């Protein structure tokens with residue numbers, strides 16, 4: 048379970064933003080931080096064209112039990128599933144101008160409220176939809192020879208009460224709400240090479256507004272992805 052906190056409102060977020068700017072992380076959050084849809088590209092170079100037909104598969108794993116520090120205790124975190132296991136999601140690469148197949152395996156079964164209520168809607172993916180597989184898609188009814196599979200479902204939005212986290216890249220208008228205990232598959236393309244900041248847009252972190260701890264720390268609920 049990730050840390051759940053009650054909402055206090057926008058003031059705390061504003062204070063957080065100032066604090067983060069002072070702490071040096073503001074370069075990221077000031078231009079496209081939590082709750083922001085502003086562009087957050089910091090560098091842009093000429094994109095090389097790729098003719099690869101197969102999508103580039105990027106798998107993220109979302110865990111819940113990493114100890115942030117002795118005060119904050121357990122926080123949720125995104126990781127990249129690499130060839131040797133889990134790697135930090137603080138900074139990862141992906142190809143520009145190529146279809147990306149992003150798979151997000153989410154172990155978190157806890158709901159966290161959205162920073163922006165509209166972020167329960169999918170955007171920036173192929174068809175503005177995501178494919179979700181979860182326990183709900185298994186044994187939906189008992190078939191004559193055992194488990195009856197529903198398989199999964201394509202969604203263009205997720206009820207806010209069923210969202211654990213989001214994977215959101217404001218500069219790409221990419222928003223992937225991630226349901227509780229689910230595997231999400233989404234396709235998208237990064238048209239221009241550059242560095243893009245990604246965020247979770249739920250209040251899944253620490254503090255009175257849930258925006259501290261994991262939510263304000265690269266490699267937990269935010270980071271950068273470099274398209275080249």
Ligand SMILES: [Cu+2]
Nearest residue numbers: 212247251268
């Ligand atoms: Cu989160």
